[in-house]
Each structure stands twice: as C-alpha cells, then as structure tokens.
Amino acid sequence: MSRLFQDHYNDALSQDEQQWLHRVRELCVDTIGPGAAETARNDTFAWNTFRLLADAGILATAFPRQYGGSDARQQLRIRLIEELGRVCSAAASMVTGADLSARAIVAGASGEVKQELIPSLCTGRIQAAFALTEPGAGSDVRGLQSVAVATNSGYVVSGRKKFITRASTSDWLVVVARCRRTATSGQKDEEPLVALLIPCNAPGVRIGPETGKLGWYGVPISEIELDQVSVAERWRLGAEGEGFSLAQDALVRARLGHASMALGRAIGAVEIAATYCNDREVFGKRLGSHQGVQWMLADMVTQIEASRALLANAAAAYDRGDPQSHIQASMAKLHATDLGMRVVTDALQLTGGRGYLQDFPLERFFRDAKLNQIGEGSSEVHKTVIGRDVVRRARESDRHPCLDANRLATDW
Ligand SMILES: Cc1cc2nc3c(=O)[nH]c(=O)nc-3n(C[C@H](O)[C@H](O)[C@H](O)COP(=O)(O)OP(=O)(O)OC[C@H]3O[C@@H](n4cnc5c(N)ncnc54)[C@H](O)[C@@H]3O)c2cc1C
CATH class of the missing domain: 1.10.540.10 (Acyl-CoA dehydrogenase/oxidase, N-terminal domain)
Structure with missing residues (x-):
C-alpha cells in the first residue's frame, strides 16, 4: 500500500x-x-x-x-x-x-x-458516558454544582450535566459531583469531588433529547438531569476527593486521542486536496504545478509531521509513566487540534467550490475539525496549563549559563 x-x-x-x-x-x-x-x-x-x-x-x-x-x-x-x-x-x-x-x-x-x-x-454490549461538564462548569471545573449528599448507604445525587456525548445510548454514567456530608457547612472547599457510577435507568435520571450540533455526526450529545438519584456506596469510583484526579487521568488519555483524531483528519484532508491538485487543470497546467499551491501543501505536510512527532513523544511519555506526560499531552493536543483546523481550512480552499459541497468529504472534515479545539480542554485552557508549568519549572531550573548565577535577571 x-x-x-x-x-x-x-x-x-x-x-x-x-x-x-x-x-x-x-x-x-x-x-x-x-x-x-x-x-x-x-x-x-x-x-x-x-x-x-x-x-x-x-x-x-x-x-x-x-x-x-x-x-x-x-x-x-x-x-x-x-x-x-x-x-x-x-x-x-x-x-x-x-x-x-x-x-x-x-x-x-x-x-x-x-x-x-x-x-x-x-x-460494546453496554456503553458508559462521561458526565463532567455542567451549565456553569466547562473550562473551569471549580464551578461544578452537582452534589452527592452522603447517606448511611451511599449518596443522593442532584444536578445538571451538559453536552454529554452518547448519554442517549449509554447504560451507565460516570458522574463527577461535589460530595457533601451533613456535618460540613456547604462551603465548596469542604466538598471534595467524588466520581460515581449511575445507571441511566435509575429513578431520578432524565436524559434530555439529542442536541443539534455543527459536526461529529454519529455521536450525539444530550443534557442530563439528576434529581435525588440514590447511588449505593459500591458504585463510588475511588475515594471521596479523588473525583478530580480520576477525571484528569481520563482526560489526559482523551487529549492524546483528540490530537490523533485531528492529525488523522488533517492527513486525510491533505491527501484529498493533493489529489484534487493533480486532477485539476488551471491556467494551462495542473493546479499542483503552481508554486503557490505547492508551498501551501509543503506547509501542511511539514507541520503535520512536526505534530505527529510531538504526539508520538507525548504517548511514549505516558506509556513510561513520565510525571510530565500530562503537559506533553496538553502540548500535543493544542498543537494538533489548532493545526488540524488550519489544514482542513486550507485543504478546502485548495479544492475551491468542489470542497465546499456536501458530497465532497472536506465539507464534513471542516465541520468536524472545530470540536477538537474545544472538547477535553479548549486550546486556551491548554495554553494556560502549559504556560503555568513553564513559569513554575523556570523557577526550579538551572539558570541559563549566559546569566550571572548570583544576580537577579532584573538587576542585570
Ligand atoms: C460536541 C461536544 C461533546 C462534548 N462531550 C462531553 C462529554 O462527553 N462529557 C463532558 O463532560 N463534557 C463534554 N463536552 C463539554 C466540553 O468538554 C466543554 O465544552 C469544554 O470543556 C469547554 O467548556 P465550555 O463549553 O463550558 O466553554 P467555557 O468554559 O464557557 O469557555 C468558553 C471559551 O472561553 C475560553 N476560556 C475559558 N477560560 C479562559 C481563560 N481563562 N482564558 C482564556 N480563554 C478562556 C475557552 O477556551 C472557550 O473557548 C462536550 C462538548 C461538545 C461541544
């Protein structure tokens, strides 16, 4: 092949x-x-x-x-x-x-x-959906309002979840909520996050209708309402207070997944656009013979290859348990998904009106590319995570050899 x-x-x-x-x-x-x-x-x-x-x-x-x-x-x-x-x-x-x-x-x-x-x-006999996002908590999970009130035998969960992929076809929900013990005052910092498994057919669970969206057709999303849902203790995942770390662990892997999906789509888009450039004649020669077009293709493939290398490093770091692998996953996701949107846009441009039509795959690729920049932490969130890590590690790192080790850079 x-x-x-x-x-x-x-x-x-x-x-x-x-x-x-x-x-x-x-x-x-x-x-x-x-x-x-x-x-x-x-x-x-x-x-x-x-x-x-x-x-x-x-x-x-x-x-x-x-x-x-x-x-x-x-x-x-x-x-x-x-x-x-x-x-x-x-x-x-x-x-x-x-x-x-x-x-x-x-x-x-x-x-x-x-x-x-x-x-x-x-x-695939059963499915689960991951329910973290809420109307008041997307990028910032500190806004989570769903509450799991602890009882003698488990929890009673109430709240609303939004944008939940495959909620309508799932049998189980993994819900992250604030854990409230009656002894606490109801202050958020006294309510550690807890992850719970909830069957979709439990009394008090209402899965809303599928919500129309721009792309990713075939995997619908819905809202979820949880109204006083009783959950036995055996369905708790991890300990109380581990809800955030369990979600983070899942999200790091999902970020590698988003990056790979975006790169795969970008690869497909270039393949399709390059074929069009060979098949189409303009101004007396193949579209792909024009230097401006070749330069566009060159930028696309070069950046895709750079992004694949970044992602391969991030995946290897995860596999060997590198403690910085979550930052590498953020970098790979940020780079691949922003690049994926650019590449699909340029590929569609190269195919002109043909690319814009629904019966040509790039129209679908174009609509699908956007979500990779939003889901599992948007590009802005990953920039924040990466930037914060740079500043922290710079404080802990050796000073650059061209700087005076005993003087503040500001006193230079
Ligand atoms: C199709 C689809 C499927 C999804 N599936 C799931 C799912 O299965 N489970 C689930 O739990 N969630 C799911 N989500 C939710 C998704 O993870 C969130 O949409 C995403 O985390 C962003 O949250 P938000 O939409 O509330 O945006 P907001 O948090 O409201 O942010 C809006 C914009 O502001 C930017 N922004 C936020 N903070 C800052 C800042 N400090 N500085 C600069 N910019 C900032 C963001 O990047 C974003 O562009 C899905 C969403 C969609 C659209």
Whole structure:
C-alpha cells in the first residue's frame, strides 16, 4: 500500500501492534472510509460503526486484559485513532470515548464492579458516558454544582450535566459531583469531588433529547438531569476527593486521542486536496504545478509531521509513566487540534467550490475539525496549563549559563 504520509513510527510498535494497525487500516479502506459520508448523514448514533469497532476488538484496546481488553499502549492507540480520524470522526470518537467514559471505572472501581461491567464495555454490549461538564462548569471545573449528599448507604445525587456525548445510548454514567456530608457547612472547599457510577435507568435520571450540533455526526450529545438519584456506596469510583484526579487521568488519555483524531483528519484532508491538485487543470497546467499551491501543501505536510512527532513523544511519555506526560499531552493536543483546523481550512480552499459541497468529504472534515479545539480542554485552557508549568519549572531550573548565577535577571 503506497501512501502520501509515511509510517515513521512503526519501529516503536511490536509485531503484534503493527498487525493491529494493519487490521484497522483494512477496515478503514474497506468499510469505514467508504461508508463515512453515510455514517455522518444524520446526527443519530452510528450503531453500525460502533458494532464494527466492537466486533473488531478496537473498543477493547482501552481496557485491561484481565477483564477482556487488550490494554493497548498509547503509542498504538494514537496510531489506530489517527487511521480512523483520517476517514471518519464518529468512528475515532467512539474509540476515544470508550476510554474517556470508562477510564474512571478501570482506575477507581472495586474488583467486583470491574468484573461486572468491563467485559461488556469491551464487547460494546453496554456503553458508559462521561458526565463532567455542567451549565456553569466547562473550562473551569471549580464551578461544578452537582452534589452527592452522603447517606448511611451511599449518596443522593442532584444536578445538571451538559453536552454529554452518547448519554442517549449509554447504560451507565460516570458522574463527577461535589460530595457533601451533613456535618460540613456547604462551603465548596469542604466538598471534595467524588466520581460515581449511575445507571441511566435509575429513578431520578432524565436524559434530555439529542442536541443539534455543527459536526461529529454519529455521536450525539444530550443534557442530563439528576434529581435525588440514590447511588449505593459500591458504585463510588475511588475515594471521596479523588473525583478530580480520576477525571484528569481520563482526560489526559482523551487529549492524546483528540490530537490523533485531528492529525488523522488533517492527513486525510491533505491527501484529498493533493489529489484534487493533480486532477485539476488551471491556467494551462495542473493546479499542483503552481508554486503557490505547492508551498501551501509543503506547509501542511511539514507541520503535520512536526505534530505527529510531538504526539508520538507525548504517548511514549505516558506509556513510561513520565510525571510530565500530562503537559506533553496538553502540548500535543493544542498543537494538533489548532493545526488540524488550519489544514482542513486550507485543504478546502485548495479544492475551491468542489470542497465546499456536501458530497465532497472536506465539507464534513471542516465541520468536524472545530470540536477538537474545544472538547477535553479548549486550546486556551491548554495554553494556560502549559504556560503555568513553564513559569513554575523556570523557577526550579538551572539558570541559563549566559546569566550571572548570583544576580537577579532584573538587576542585570
Ligand atoms: C460536541 C461536544 C461533546 C462534548 N462531550 C462531553 C462529554 O462527553 N462529557 C463532558 O463532560 N463534557 C463534554 N463536552 C463539554 C466540553 O468538554 C466543554 O465544552 C469544554 O470543556 C469547554 O467548556 P465550555 O463549553 O463550558 O466553554 P467555557 O468554559 O464557557 O469557555 C468558553 C471559551 O472561553 C475560553 N476560556 C475559558 N477560560 C479562559 C481563560 N481563562 N482564558 C482564556 N480563554 C478562556 C475557552 O477556551 C472557550 O473557548 C462536550 C462538548 C461538545 C461541544
């Protein structure tokens, strides 16, 4: 198979992992790619794509072997998601979403609960949704208002969640809420965050209608209302106070997923635009023979390759448990998703009116690209995280050798 973008990172994969990649590629070429336009025709859940991914064992790559998964390293997952993102955002989102929504179960549930749920999550027999965002808390989770009031046997949960992907098709919700003990005063700083598993059919859970959106058709979102929902203690994930760290752990992995999906789509967009540039003649020669067009393509592929390298480093850092891997994931997500939006916009420009039409894939790619800059921490949030880390680490780092070690830089 000859492709425009090369497999620089295959050496980092084992034989078994390369076979996984090969299988997903075949699936994308034979089924998911040719069917992607149909999958995204309406914003209803793409069950056929979901079943395909589940039956091929791709959803299970997020889960431990002990419970029926294949526990793929992030270095493999980013490659699989890139492949899927190259053709179909819904498919890529299902693979990142399976991880995001269930990661807190893997990391925080009791052995008994894991045994009960994870095998069915692996096969797609059941689904979970990750419910963090609220009307008053998106970028800033300190605004969370949902409350889990502790009782003798568990919790009673009330609140509203917004923009929750696959809530309408899920069996379980992973809900992050403030944990209130009657002894506390109700002050927010006395209410540590707790993560709870709640069945979607529990009394008091209301999943709202699917909300119309710009792109990512095939993976709908809904609001959720929780009205005095009783949750037994066995469904708590981790300890009280671990809700934030469990969510963060899930989000770091999901950020690598967003970055891979955005890069896959950007790769696909360049492939499509470059083909158009070869097929189309303007001013007596191929569109792709014009220097201005070549320079645009050169910028796109160069930046995509730089971003793939950044992402590969971030995934490797995560796999080896590097404590800075969350910052690297933020950088990879920021870079890949902003770049992805630019590349898709330029690719559409290169294909002129053809690119703007609904029957051409770039129209869909263009609409899908925006969400990667918003979900799982927007670009601005990641800049804040990265910038804060730079300032902190600069304080702890050796001074630059051209500076006087014993003088403040301001006294220079
Ligand atoms: C299609 C879709 C699917 C989603 N799926 C899920 C899901 O499954 N589960 C879930 O919990 N959530 C989900 N979300 C929510 C998503 O994670 C949030 O939309 C995102 O975190 C941003 O929060 P917000 O929309 O409230 O934006 P806000 O927090 O209101 O921010 C608005 C804008 O201001 C910017 N901004 C915020 N703070 C600053 C600052 N300090 N400096 C500069 N700029 C700033 C932001 O970057 C953003 O551009 C989904 C959202 C969408 C649209």
